[in-house]
Amino acid sequence: MSEKVFRDPVHNYIHVDHELIYNLINTKEFQRLRRIKQLGTTSYTFHGGEHSRFSHCLGAYEIARQIVSTFDTKYPETWDTNDSLLTMVAALLHDVGHGAYSHTFERLFDTDHEEMTCQIITSNGTEINSLLRQIAPDFPEKVASVIRHTYPNKQVVQLISSQIDVDRMDYLLRDSYFTGTNYGQFDLTRILRVIRPTENGIAFKESGMHAVEDYVLSRYQMYMQVYFHPASRSMxxxxxxxxxxxxxxYQDQQAFFETSSPRLLPFFEQSFTLEDYLALDDGVMNTYFQSWIAGPDKILSDLAQRYINRKVFKSITFDTQTEAHLSVLEAIVNQVGFEPSYYTAIHHNFDLPYDIYRPNAKKKRTQIEMVRKDGSLIELSQLSPIVHSLAGTVHGDSRFYFPKEMLKETGIFAQQSATFLSYIHNDQFIYGEHDEY
Known part of the structure; x- marks a missing residue:
């Protein structure tokens, strides 16, 4: 086929010169990603962050394409060229199983986007599976094994999922661009120049250490400043x-939901199929939320209008010592007339920016290796004092969310608000000695 290109704000042009890649992009399962936001509720804080999983997956593919092109040409003795197409396909499809508002939806309805990705790839009824089987009968399973991290070639797995992979490299640059922040910017060109395959995975030439170091810092900054932003978490x-x-x-008002939000019924009943899953996207969900505003339940109606109209909850931080006493605040919220189970929440957001390989850890991480001039490998934090200071350290905070009305010091909330505010100092929950503030 003749080369196709997609104009892209991050990579300039995304090049497609393999018919399978182009056909996969045009499947209904992949096109659905146009209707799934990459950043979910973050666009309510950073209004430019309206980009989709579709554009991110194309970007991850483009980075993978550039890498395997280099590996094919410069490292044929270390890199198996038979895995080049597999790597590009896995990069393209790695997020195809993301659902509407995926992470929030997953927690409530017990879905898993990685498992859904594998189902889309391996199920006979999908257009994606039909195309993959044309390469080889076992090709869908090979792609799924990369997503599951079980494919025997660790080079391929690490390119798709590791502490520095095509997924992270694209979403940092893309999310930074669309949110209008500079935190996620790093020298991708330099990283692509120094990346190389090794016997047990991928590594980077020591001469490119500062570019990789900058990538790690960019990831840290994006999590602290963008992904963990209190307003995004409030939404x-x-x-x-x-x-x-x-x-x-739904247990008592099935008729209302049958009329207002029919495609959610299989999830309420915990009997959804892959077809049901693929029928949902952000637009469908938002339409349902708008219909709930006019519904008979006051709590559902109020929460729906707060979400649609961006009426964010406020929040304060707390620590492990004070967490057990948050019920004091919940009780005050309840006195005002807000049911705490729907109008308050405890939200933890912590991230491990970088860590070395720890064989006894529950979630083992593949550390970033640097290649010295003599060919030996050295772990990144042993070269970079900055990365060394981040390695193994967890960053983030815990927040208690509540209605903004609790901060009103006049009107019907005045008395309870005064009591509520007495527990807060510098946006932190203070218990025990709060009367001093």
Whole structure:
């Protein structure tokens, strides 16, 4: 086939010169990703962050294409060229199983986007599976094994999923661009120049150490400044409580949901199929939320309008010592007339920016290796004092979310608000000695 190109704000041009890749992009399962936001509720804070999983998957593919092209040409003795197409396909399809508002939806309805990705790839009824089987009968399973991290070639697996992979490299640059922040910017060109395959995975030439170091710092900054932003998390809390309320109401108000949100019924009944899953996207969900605003349940209606109209909850931080006393705040919220199970939430967001390989860890991480001039490997944090300071350290915070009305010091909330505010100092929950503040 003649080369096809997609104009892209991050990579300039995304090049497609393999018929399978082009045909996969045009499947209904992949096109659905146009209707799934990459950043979920983050666009309510950073209004430019409206980009889709579709554009991210294309970007991850483009980075993979550039890498395997280099490996094919420069490292044929270390890299198996038979795995080049597999790597590009896995990069393209790695997020195809993401659902509407995926992470929030997953927690409530017990779905898993990686498992759904594998189902889409391996199920006979999908257009993607039909195309993959044309390469070889076992090709769908090979692609799925890369997603599951079980494919025997560790080079391929690490390119798709590791502490520095095509997924992370694209989403950092893409999310940074669309949110209008600079935290996620790093020198991708330099990284692609120094990456190389090794016997047990991938590594980077020591001469490119500062580019890799900058990538690690960019990831850290994006999590702290963008992904963990309190307002974005507030919208996630609203969405979580809204869906939780709908799930409870369905038990007694099935007729309402049959009319207002029919495609959610299989998930309320925990009997959904792959077809049901693929029928949902962000647009469908938002339409349902708008219809719930006019519904008979006051809590569902109120939460829906708060979400649709961006009426964010406020939040304060707390620590492990004070967490056990948050019920004091919940009780005050309840006195005002807000049911705590739907109008409050505890939200933890922590990230491990970088870590060395720890064989006894529950989730083992593949550390970033640097290649010295003599061919020996050395782990990144042993070369970089900056990365060494981040290695193994967890960053983030825990927050208690509540209605903004609790901060009003006048009107019907005045008395309870005064009591509520007495427990807060510098946006932190203070218990025990709060009267001093």
């Amino acid at each position: 996630e809390v609203l969405l979580q409580n809204l869906l939780k309320r709908a799930k409870v109401l």
